[in-house]
Amino acid sequence: MQSESEETVICAKCKQPNDPGLERCVRCQGHLYVACRACGAKNQRVLTKCRSCGSALHRIKRKRKMKNLYVEGHVWRIIVVCILFVMGIIAWVVVRHYFFNRTV
Numbered sequence: 001m002q003s004e005s006e007e008t009v010i011c012a013k014c015k016q017p018n019d020p021g022l023e024r025c026v027r028c029q030g031h032l033y034v035a036c037r038a039c040g041a042k043n044q045r046v047l048t049k050c051r052s053c054g055s056a057l058h059r060i061k062r063k064r065k066m067k068n069l070y071v072e073g074h075v076w077r078i079i080v081v082c083i084l085f086v087m088g089i090i091a092w093v094v095v096r097h098y099f100f101n102r103t104v
Helices: 061-100
Strands: 033-035 042-044
Touching: none
Parallel strands: none
Antiparallel strands: 033 042
């Protein structure tokens, strides 16, 4: 008789128990298995290390968060602030030149 963990595959996204023959979750359609990048073995997505070779199956979350930080909108904020700063300097130079370098 198989154990409970061999009979069902837990979805990594929604934690729904699924039959082992399925490739996608019945609730959220998330992938249930992931291939190891080192050896190519098929592993449940909820696992952190490959059952065959022991390699990490997923990237470090911190690296993904840092990538998302720049992709999701903080870069445009930095660009807008830089553009406004440069425009402010240009305006200050023009006003200073116009008011203080006038010949009467």
